[in-house]
Amino acid sequence: MQGVIDGDDVPGGCLVRFAAVAVDGFPALHPGDHVEFEWHRLDRPESDYAYECTRAWPVGQQPVTRGRRPFRAGLWRMHADGSAEQVSPASPGQDSPVPTSGGPTTGIVRLWNDEDGWGVIDSPQTPGGCWAHFSHIVAEGFRTVDVGADVTFEWQQVTNQDGYRYCATQVEQHRT
Incomplete structure (x- = not known):
């Protein structure tokens, strides 16, 4: 759940994690989207990137502010087209898969x-x-x-x- 944003101010790309994506709903951006973003230079490069994104959002939109927590946990269903929908947790009587x-x-x-x-x-x-x-x-x-x-x-x-x-x-x- 991370990607790279290219920009003139961040030669070699800027590492962006999903928690930095400031949009409504599931925090995702898509390849080719034009975005505005805030960044900082890392003291030590991570995954070969010298820059890390602190907030990103699509051009023309206002960034969504989530308060102290950048993203609240939830269950999301991801579709092949890149869209996502939030899923309600299973009811107490319903079995859920045990991650293995x-x-x-x-x-x-x-x-x-x-x-x-x-x-x-x-x-x-x-x-x-x-x-x-x-x-x-x-x-x-x-x-x-x-x-x-x-x-x-x-x-x-x-x-x-x-x-x-x-x-x-x-x-x-x-x-x-």
Whole structure:
């Protein structure tokens, strides 16, 4: 739940976390959006970025102020188009999934979208598929995996990640 904002005043980009996004509802920005933002220079670069965003909002809108807490926790359903909706917590009589994790395990890449930077891995340990993001791929340079490739990955159970109940936390493609 972080990204990078490019700007003339922040050469190399400015790291922005979801808590700094000053919009109504789910704190998210989308690639290509024009934003206004406040930032500061980090004493020590983090994730190779020398700048960190303290507040960002879409151009033409007023930033939302949330008081002392930048974002209140809640349950959100994320959709493939990048939109989100808040979900009510389960009632006391309703079972909710217990977050678990596992790995390393092996699987096969079902689909991969280089443009969006995510895909799905199939494995018996993650029925229905395991959502994977490029940032969790162990590789040098441009991080991607090939459709149909064998991979070793670690995973965690999640409530809902783009319709999947599992999310990869580390992925390594078997190279031949």
